[in-house]
Amino acid sequence: MTQRIKTTRRVFATGVAAAIGGAATGTWQSFGAETVHAAQVDGRSSKRTTAFLRRPDAAIYYEVTGSGPAIVFAHGAGGNHLSWWQQIPYFSPRFTCVTFSHRTFAPSTEAANGPGPAAFVEDLAALIDHLRLADVVLVAQSLGGRACLPYAIQNPSRVRALVMASTLGGVDYSTIRHPEVGREAVWAREAERTQAQMKQDGVIPGGGIRMAKEQPALLYLYSQINDLTDVARKQARAATQASVPPPSIEAVKQLSAPVLFITGAEDAAIFPGASVALASIMRNARVESVPRAAHSVYFQRPDTFNRLVDSFLRSLKIE
Secondary structure, three states: OHHHHHHHHHHHHHHHHHHOOOOOOOOHHHHOOOEEEEEEEOOEEEEEEEEEEEEOOEEEEEEEEOOOOEEEEEOOOOOOHHHHOOOHHHHOOOOEEEEEOOOOOOOOEEOOOOOHHHHHHHHHHHHHHHOOOOOEEEEEEHHHHHHHHHHHHHOHHHEEEEEEEOOOOOOOOOOOOOHHHHHHHHHHHHHHHHHHHHHHHOOOOOOOHHHHHHOHHHHHHHHHHHHOOOHHHHHHHHHHHOOOOOOOHHHHHOOOOOEEEEEEOOOOOOOHHHHHHHHHOOOOEEEEEEOOOOOOHHHHOHHHHHHHHHHHHHHOOOO
16 A cells, blocks of 8 residues: 555556656646746736746746745755745745755756755855846755755845745854754764654655644645656766855855854754754854754744744835
8 A cells, every 4th residue: 555655656657747747757848938927926916937947957847926126035955846836925025035956956956966965055146147147045955055055145136035944054063162063963863763753654854743743735835846856867966966065154254145044943953943053153153943843944834934034124124
């Protein structure tokens, strides 16, 4: 029975991927040029633009919805541009919302033997330039932090604010002198048990045990989105990701953009205390911990996530 469910999910995911651009086979050219769609957001008519940004060795799928100050959402390893389905209806009536799929994530494509995550920052920069966005708010989930944090450091005049959701951007925080760093060992032991339980129960790590128990339909959707990217792409990305150097502690200290860290109190993938330690060395950063939430706060507790981001932006007069 378990195998039959997994197979059905894979068939369904492949079909959806094909429908949104032939991602399952990489035939993204069939999707065509930039397309404008009519949409209903918050009871009002809106416009959603979909297209691929062609890079020398990749095609980056993106969508633009709404109008106003620009927010660019960078998804994590378990998702793609669809991951932000609970954020776009909330923010697009007041903001220009940009979602995209990193190279190696459907329906974006990459040439064989491409650089993978090593090109994430360049892809983000190219997308922002392509859309002619003078400045942006960056919202990064998990893996997305590896694109957004370096971009914010390298382009201080173009980033108005940065949200780091369940992510450290790969930064090595072990040398930071902060009480939270010393608590990592305790967290790691509990996280190991939680991860083992998730593996035994067949729960996708980005979702978590509580989502599986309390929101099974939501976890199913999370799994469906994750499955849109085939295993071969995931393996290729994982093989190169560790070799990409993250920002240094000194570079993080010089970051000028205001930063909001959002962590899930039950996160078993990224040590929540590390965000507290990292924020302590930044010029302008704060941390919000969300109870009864795991690694994907934006997906599991969207009302809380949206409110925290909205309040952060309002405090900076970005609205």
